[in-house]
Amino acid sequence: xxxxxxxxGTDRTAIxxxxxxxxxxxxxxxxxPSTGIFYITPSPTEPEYVTExxxxxxxxxxxxLEAMKSFTPLTLSDFGDLYPQERxxxxxxxxxxxxxxxxxxxxxxxxPVLGAV
Numbered sequence: 001x002x003x004x005x006x007x008x009g010t011d012r013t014a015i016x017x018x019x020x021x022x023x024x025x026x027x028x029x030x031x032x033p034s035t036g037i038f039y040i041t042p043s044p045t046e047p048e049y050v051t052e053x054x055x056x057x058x059x060x061x062x063x064x065l066e067a068m069k070s071f072t073p074l075t076l077s078d079f080g081d082l083y084p085q086e087r088x089x090x091x092x093x094x095x096x097x098x099x100x101x102x103x104x105x106x107x108x109x110x111x112p113v114l115g116a117v
Contacts, residue, residue, distance in 0.1 A: 027091055030108035032101040036065030040097045050090045055113055057087055087113040
């Protein structure tokens with residue numbers, strides 16, 4: 001059971017800071033934690049959760065992943081301590097609305113924002 005859980009990433013060793021860092025940059029990858037359909041808006045008529053260039057906090061919903069009619073909002077704080085800064089700039093959105101994603105797919109690129117608000 002321990003081997004299965006370790007390979008499934010439930011022990012949180014599957015993704016670390018080295019896995020999300022972009023070489024020669026302070027930018028970080030935001031990877032899909034699970035399989036699902038990517039939604040950047042709450043509904044087709046509502047604005048996007050985040051836009052490129054926007055400054056967000058760790059608790060800001062960035063998107064939703066839908067699997068079997070269950071919608072799961074995704075925030076940077078969902079990844080534990082991988083994103084320790086309080087604020088980030090959304091540098092890139094790499095997935096189109098309605099696209100299926102799998103664990104480890106690149107969803108966003110974010111850049112830490114240092115200093116006061």
